[in-house]
Amino acid sequence: xxxxxxxxxxxxxxxxxxxxxxxxxxxxxxxxxxxxxxxxxxxxxxxxxxxxxxxxxxxxxxxxxxxxxxxxxxxxxxxxxxxxxxxxxxxxxxxxxxxxxxxxxxxxxxxx
Amino acid sequence: xxxxxxxxxxxxxxxxxxxxxxxxxxxxxxxxxxxxxxxxxxxxxxxxxxxxxxxxxxxxxxxxxxxxxxxxxxxxxxxxxxxxxxxxxxxxxxxxxxxxxxxxxxxxxxxxxxxxxxxxxxxxxxxxxxxxxxxxxxxxxxxxxxxxxxxxxxxxxxxxxxxxxxxxxxxxxxxxxxxxxxxxxxxxxxxxxxxxxxxxxxxxxxxxxxxxxxxxxxxxxxxxxxxxxxxxxxxxxxxxxxxxxxxxxxxxxxxxxxxxxxxxxxxxxxxxxxxxxxxxxxxxxxxxxxxxxxxxxxxxxxxxxxxxxxxxxxxxxxxxxxxxxxxxxxxxxxxxxxxxxxxxxxxxxxxxxxxxxxxxxxxxxxxxxxxxxxxxxxxxxxxxxxxxxxxxxxxxxxxxxxxxxxxxxxxxxxxxxxxxxxxxxxxxxxxxxxxxxxxxxxxxxxxxxxxxxxxxxxxxxxxxxxxxxxxxxxxxxxxxxxxxxxxxxxx
Numbered sequence: 001x002x003x004x005x006x007x008x009x010x011x012x013x014x015x016x017x018x019x020x021x022x023x024x025x026x027x028x029x030x031x032x033x034x035x036x037x038x039x040x041x042x043x044x045x046x047x048x049x050x051x052x053x054x055x056x057x058x059x060x061x062x063x064x065x066x067x068x069x070x071x072x073x074x075x076x077x078x079x080x081x082x083x084x085x086x087x088x089x090x091x092x093x094x095x096x097x098x099x100x101x102x103x104x105x106x107x108x109x110x111x112x
Numbered sequence: 113x114x115x116x117x118x119x120x121x122x123x124x125x126x127x128x129x130x131x132x133x134x135x136x137x138x139x140x141x142x143x144x145x146x147x148x149x150x151x152x153x154x155x156x157x158x159x160x161x162x163x164x165x166x167x168x169x170x171x172x173x174x175x176x177x178x179x180x181x182x183x184x185x186x187x188x189x190x191x192x193x194x195x196x197x198x199x200x201x202x203x204x205x206x207x208x209x210x211x212x213x214x215x216x217x218x219x220x221x222x223x224x225x226x227x228x229x230x231x232x233x234x235x236x237x238x239x240x241x242x243x244x245x246x247x248x249x250x251x252x253x254x255x256x257x258x259x260x261x262x263x264x265x266x267x268x269x270x271x272x273x274x275x276x277x278x279x280x281x282x283x284x285x286x287x288x289x290x291x292x293x294x295x296x297x298x299x300x301x302x303x304x305x306x307x308x309x310x311x312x313x314x315x316x317x318x319x320x321x322x323x324x325x326x327x328x329x330x331x332x333x334x335x336x337x338x339x340x341x342x343x344x345x346x347x348x349x350x351x352x353x354x355x356x357x358x359x360x361x362x363x364x365x366x367x368x369x370x371x372x373x374x375x376x377x378x379x380x381x382x383x384x385x386x387x388x389x390x391x392x393x394x395x396x397x398x399x400x401x402x403x404x405x406x407x408x409x410x411x412x413x414x415x416x417x418x419x420x421x422x423x424x425x426x427x428x429x430x431x432x433x434x435x436x437x438x439x440x441x442x443x444x445x446x447x448x449x450x451x452x453x454x455x456x457x458x459x460x461x462x463x464x465x466x467x468x469x470x471x472x473x474x475x476x477x478x479x480x481x482x483x484x485x486x487x488x489x490x491x492x493x494x495x496x497x498x499x500x501x502x503x504x505x506x507x508x509x510x511x512x513x514x515x516x517x518x519x520x521x522x523x524x525x526x527x528x529x530x531x532x533x534x535x536x537x538x539x540x541x542x543x544x545x546x547x548x549x550x551x552x553x554x555x556x557x558x559x560x561x562x563x564x565x566x567x568x569x570x571x572x573x574x575x576x577x578x579x580x581x582x583x584x585x586x587x588x589x590x591x592x593x594x595x596x597x598x599x600x601x602x603x
Contacts, residue, residue, distance in 0.1 A: 014397065016206055054404075067408055068410045070408055076148070077176075078143050081150070082148045086148075086161055087161060089156070089161075092161045092166060103158065103268055103269060105266070106268060108266055109208060
């Protein structure tokens with residue numbers, strides 16, 4: 001068992017999740033089974049394989065371009081509303097549980 | 113301000129403070145870092161927002177090339193090494209002004225590292241290391257007060273969400289609040305020179321957090337630190353650090369232990385307060401941002417960015433001192449902003465005698481500004497005005513005395529020199545030879561002994577006559593002309 005009940009509670013708290021005892025038990029089981037599966041990867045020799053955080057830099061990129069050019073397509077120029085205009089405020093606030101027409105409103109935040 | 117008691121003064125000598133600073137600087141791009149919303153300050157709340165910066169599901173960030181270039185330029189100005197490939201990371205925490213629930217930042221592979229800046233301290237020039245400079249996005253703004261429902265609710269404006277920031281982290285290498293103050297002053301000046309930010313603390317485009325700990329002098333190991341946040345001026349940071357140093361020493365001396373925590377500074381009370389944060393609030397669970405490609409800044413791009421790196425304040429100061437023969441102190445004033453230094457140098461170079469421009473700034477401008485309590489940027493007389501006045505003196509059109517008078521008038525009326533010179537009818541020192549001749553005749557008649565000496569070959573007496581004539585003309589006469597006429601008359 002890699003993950004303990006304490007770990008589950010800790011991670012749940014960080015994620016702002018309130019879990020019942022039943023849910024915690026299920027999470028414990030699921031997380032451990034995921035990590036066991038991941039463990040199988042450790043059987044592979046990855047000594048000469050660089051760590052990969054994104055797949056996009058392997059598959060979506062023009063390999064004939066090197067250095068900064070390699071990823072240049074994924075950047076934009078500094079033009080306000082160049083790609084997509086800002087939303088009208090009315091629309092921006094529309095889905096908020098609470099708003100006053102100007103601001104989003106949230107329950108009082110006391111500390112930072 | 114904290115007033116140290118007798119005991120804490122004695123105790124203070126036993127301890128050495130260790131200070132490190134984290135400075136956030138907003139970059140002056142026109143649009144946000146990952147979307148095209150405007151970054152303009154002061155726009156109506158929640159009008160510069162879009163699905164990307166609101167953290168709607170399914171959106172993708174697209175990196176602003178200019179933000180990268182600005183960050184690299186600032187890092188270069190801070191003597192950092194630029195990492196050819198850096199990556200973005202998610203910093204996870206919950207706060208209402210962070211709609212995504214994470215901030216896109218950089219973690220284990222920041223944009224730049226290993227920099228330094230020079231700071232003048234009591235013990236001379238000291239190099240303060242810069243650990244890292246990385247790119248990240250700003251959060252929104254929470255407004256806690258000023259609303260009828262403020263007792264129950266906090267208002268959120270997300271215009272600032274996604275404005276590009278650089279975070280500049282120093283090494284824990286400052287050992288007094290004064291050094292920290294000096295570091296911030298120099299840092300601000302350098303960033304201002306690069307033009308990547310307006311570093312305006314009131315508008316929040318420069319923000320600073322301070323890490324502070326104390327250790328017994330001679331001990332290598334660092335003490336437990338506290339972090340001071342929410343400080344909105346360099347002066348307050350210095351005060352907050354003074355307070356914290358006393359607090360740490362007080363706790364340690366009475367046998368207590370410092371707990372690692374974040375504290376807020378209350379400028380009105382001059383005190384810091386611990387926040388009731390939970391310990392795990394510091395577990396940000398960073399992981400690589402899957403929505404963004406690695407940031408590759410190859411040598412070619414770096415070289416191109418480096419071309420726009422201006423001469424930096426310290427280098428410029430040294431050059432100006434050497435080139436115009438002014439004092440170090442005046443050079444600091446004249447190079448306080450790039451704008452001012454540019455103006456000064458342009459004026460000095462355009463003038464017939466660059467040194468005279470520098471001298472006038474020192475001898476005539478500085479004192480008048482000080483008397484009026486003005487900064488040099490607020491001077492009624494511009495650098496161009498100084499250059500013009502210098503040329504008028506240089507070519508003998510006006511006398512030094514007239515220049516002083518014209519400067520007085522300019523300060524009285526709050527107008528630049530060229531304007532005042534016109535308003536006063538383009539005055540010139542006297543070239544009217546008939547009046548001058550009369551004065552010269554008087555002087556010669558009144559000093560027969562000196563006339564004799566002169567005619568006997570003691571040519572140095574001429575200086576005496578010139579002085580007398582100048583005195584009688586109330587300084588209005590052109591000394592060169594007086595010289596000529598006197599010499600002729602005395603032959």
